[in-house]
Amino acid sequence: MPRSKRxxxxxxxxxxxxxxxxxxxxxxxxxxxxWVHPMDLHMTLQFxxxxxxxxERCILEAADAVQGAPFELKINRLEFWPKPRxxxxxxxxxxxxxxxxxxxxxxxxxECGFMQEKRAYRPHITVLRKTSPCMAMTLQExxxxxxxxxxxxxxxxxxxxxxxxxxxxxGFFADPLGECPFTGFFSxxxxxxxxxxxxxxxxxxxRGSYNGSxxxxxxxxxxxxxxxxxxxxxxxxxxx
Numbered sequence: 001m002p003r004s005k006r007x008x009x010x011x012x013x014x015x016x017x018x019x020x021x022x023x024x025x026x027x028x029x030x031x032x033x034x035w036v037h038p039m040d041l042h043m044t045l046q047f048x049x050x051x052x053x054x055x056e057r058c059i060l061e062a063a064d065a066v067q068g069a070p071f072e073l074k075i076n077r078l079e080f081w082p083k084p085r086x087x088x089x090x091x092x093x094x095x096x097x098x099x100x101x102x103x104x105x106x107x108x109x110x111e112c113g114f115m116q117e118k119r120a121y122r123p124h125i126t127v128l129r130k131t132s133p134c135m136a137m138t139l140q141e142x143x144x145x146x147x148x149x150x151x152x153x154x155x156x157x158x159x160x161x162x163x164x165x166x167x168x169x170x171g172f173f174a175d176p177l178g179e180c181p182f183t184g185f186f187s188x189x190x191x192x193x194x195x196x197x198x199x200x201x202x203x204x205x206x207r208g209s210y211n212g213s214x215x216x217x218x219x220x221x222x223x224x225x226x227x228x229x230x231x232x233x234x235x236x237x238x239x240x
Contacts, residue, residue: 004050005167006155009063009105011043011073011147012166020143024078024089025127031087033131037161043073043090043125045102045150048114055112060168062108063152068172071097075125076142080134087131088124089143098123101150148172 013021022038051059075089099121106116149171157163 002053004052005056006049007051007059007167008047008153008155009045010151010153011045011145012151012153012169013041013145017143017145021075021089021125021127024139024143027078027137028087028128028134031128031131031134033085033087034129036127036129037163039162040164041125041127042153042164043123046105046109046114046117048109058112059109059152062112063105063150063168063170065108066101066104066150066170068101068104068150069097070146070148070172071095073098073123073145073147074142075145076139077136078127078139079124079136080131082133085130085132086126087128087134088126089139090122090124092138094121094123098147105150 018038018041021041025035048059073095074091074093077092078087078089080087102121106114110116149169151166151170152168153164154167155164
């Protein structure tokens, strides 16, 4: 019988950001505890726990439906939480794009049987576990993290770390023309370009080829025209 997997959604740093985050551990050389392996450093978006195989498809579809745009994280704080006894790194201020990502992901996962977190989201990257209290500090050289997507991670504890493995990943699309400031919204031309890209990707994954005329036809008949207006009075479209 297929086993359940321990899964969670997270932001996964690239090599440069991961190196910078690992360097923060050198600021805590006097501390004792369980250091997080550099390859396991991440920022959790939503913890799912043990997930049976028959629920995995719903989880992937929930993530597919999330809309997001690239944003920047400024990791400039090191703090201690006494109850879990961890030292963590995080931003002093949570970007609106990150809050929106967590909210939309949580709402989509309700359909898969997961409860939405009632507590306010506190973005953090655990760097040290099972440790003693330490002074909070503001980093003189913040870690700048350009976030371009999120991942689904499988936790496989036991043996030597790293214990986390990326199972799936999703990228963010920015409005190519930069005309729509709303997360997940695009100018008319930008929406057309994104839809065409997604349709071509779908055809390639299912057939190994695509028909340009068919992709354009789907753009005309299947787009969701949910309009907002930016400061320039131009329409912005949401594609779901």
